[in-house]
Amino acid sequence: MFAIRAAEHAATIAPTAIAWLSIRARWPVxxxxxxxxxxxLxxxxxxxxLAVDWWTTRFSVDSGGISYDRGFLVRRSTSLGWSEVVSVQVSRSAVARLLGCSRVLIGIGTESKANLTIEAVPQAAAAEIEGYFEAGRVRPSRDMPVPGTHSRVVDPVAEDRSGSAEAECESVLECRIGSRTTDSGDLIYRIRIRDYLLISVTYGQFVLLFPFLIELYENAAALLRLSPAFPAIPDISGPLWVLVVAALAVFGSVAMAFGMLVAWLRYRSFEVRIRAGAFVMSGGLISAESRQIPRSQVGGVxxxxxxxxxxxxxxxxxFVSRQSGERIGANIVFPAVRLERVRDSIRSHFPAYAAAADRSPKVSRPLQWGLIGVAAVTLAMTSRAADGMSPVRAVALMAAVAIMLLAASNYCWATAxxxxxxxxIHFRRGFLWVTHYVVPWDSVYFAGSYQLPVAGRLSVGAVCLGVYDSRAVRLWVPVSRPVLINQFIEATTSGRIDRP
Structure with missing residues (x-):
């Protein structure tokens, strides 16, 4: 427990230790x-x-559910039946795997608003929890069609055979373990080296924030009289645009290498299988994850x-899931695959979303030209302000402003x-980093509008739609006409809309 907690909170412990050493060097008292x-102290x-928490934590697992007790002065006791559990996620960090234990996150409730986290669980006990959960989930839904899919034909003879096979098992877990060894599910995806390269851009983009952070620190250092972040760099001659392009090329290469490393550490051996009406995901190097998402818990893509x-x-x-989770809990099914296969998978498993996913909504021209105009004016003003600076400082300023404008414009480039x-509802955001949400109206738990009248019937406004995507997410849709705002509100509140 001590080793696992220390590894999980290394990002907090290291800065705290540095702050302690820095303070005691200047002010011992x-x-x-x-x-x-x-x-x-x-x-x-x-x-x-932490020691008291470890000594006072007890839990037990059986075919009836989970019992969990924790606390010393205030004792917390939780008893759950498997019918109340909507998700089970098992995480194994590098330290946890070395010590032979896991972290189990149990989702409770329809939207998994309440979670039960059990730390330092032996791997055998974690596998037992997964087995009981899947056995309890599969058993009551044998004759029930899965939402979003076609109903299957029930064979009475096959049902009798499966029932007798279950009767021969001594426990539900033994049935589950036996079936798992013979049928691990249909493999639908396994990550490859090419996929790491495609994913690397997603994680490498954070390195591009480095020039912006350096420029922010330099400005703060000038005001607060702090030491510079880096030693003085000799001036480099040449046109400004050449220096900007060279700087972006260098940072792009570093970002790609960094993204490849993060993608490999996060998705090593990642694979997805379909078993018993659920998508089973597993993978990761630093933190090995495993999670199941039943089709009934999918509320969009x-x-x-x-x-x-x-x-x-x-x-x-x-998948836009109604259950919470972490890392793999972001419900990724295909980290990188051809767009045609993505759409084929949606048609196969969730045909109601296929028509909307095939059509990409277009961003309105006023919004496009407005964002482009603001970006052009800002860059022109920045270039004019950078004329009196040294080339290195001018390049850093231009790169920081360009990255900030790119991120802001990409976020505001939205429509539905x-x-x-x-x-x-099909929501789209971005022109370089593009995100599409396709969700049914009944998955929108909140809808609000904001309007600013301009002239006559023309107004500037936005619609905010709240959906669950492992957590509460707000989708902002810029809208220029009040009638469109009313259509969004009516669609999400009453579940119907009149055709325009």
């Missing part, structure tokens, strides 16, 4: 109190609290494409379309 005593309280995917015709498919026949 602050307000008459030794700094070492303060940090030692806080660290001791945290360690004692999300398609994402980074610039490299758009050029090569690939896409990333994720209504599909009355299938009661589906």
């Amino acid at each position: 602050l307000f008459g109190i030794p700094v070492d005593a303060v940090f030692g 806080v660290g001791g309280i945290i360690v004692i609290g 999300k398609i994402q494409r980074n610039p490299l995917m758009r050029v090569t015709g690939y896409a990333r498919l994720a 379309a209504l599909d009355p026949e299938n009661a589906v």
Whole structure:
């Protein structure tokens, strides 16, 4: 438990230790109190609290459900039947795998608003929890069609055989383990090296924030008289646009390498299978994950494409799930696959979303030209302000402003379309990094509008749609006419809309 918690909170422990060493070097005694005593007291309280938490935590698992007890002064007791559990996710970090244990996240409730997290669970017990959950989920739904798919024909002879086979098992878990060894499900995706390259742009884009952060620090250092982030760099001669292009090329290469590393660590050995009416995902190197998403918990689909995917015709498919989760809990099914296959998969498993997914809504021309105009004016003003600066400083300023404008414009480049026949909303955001949401109207739990009148019937406004995508997500749709705002509100609140 101590080793796992220390590894999970390394991002907090390391800065705290650095702050402690920095403070004690300048002020060993602050307000008459030794700094070492303060940090030692806080660290001791945290360690004692962790020890008490570990010693007082108990849980048991059987075919009836889960019992969980935790706490010393205030005792928390939770008892769950498998019918109340909507998701089970098992995570194994590098430290946890070395110690032979896992972290189990159990989703409770229709929207998984409440979660039960059990730390440092032995791997055998984690597998037992997964087995009980899947056995309890499959058993009551033998004769029930899965939403979004075609009903299957029930064979009475086959049902009798399956029932007798279950009767021969000593427990539900033994039935589950036996079936798992003989039928691990149909493999529908396994990641390849090419996919890592396509995903790398998604994670490497964060390196492009480096020039913006450096410029922000330099401005703050000039005001607060702090030391510069880097030593003085000699001036480089040449046209400004050449220096900007060279700087972006260097940062692009670093971003690609960084993205490849993150993609490999996160999705190593990632695969997706279909078993017993659920999508079973597993993979990861630093944190090995496994999770099941039943079709009944899917409330829409999300398609994402980074610039490299758009050029090569690939896409990333994720499910908009009504259950919470972490990392793989983002419900990714295909991290990188051809767009045609993504659409074929939607038609096969969720035909109600297929028509909307095949048609991409267009962003209105006033919004396009407005964003382009604002970006052009801002870049022109920045270039004019950078004339008196050194070339290196001018390049950093131009790169920071360009990246900021790119991110802001990509986020505001949004639109949505209504599909009355299938009661589906298709939301699109971005022109380089593109995100599509295709969700039914009944998955929208919140709808609000904001309007600013301009002249006559012309107004500037936006519609905010709230959906669940492992968590609450707000989708902002710029709208220029009040009648369109009313259509969105009526569609999401009453479940119907009149054709225009």
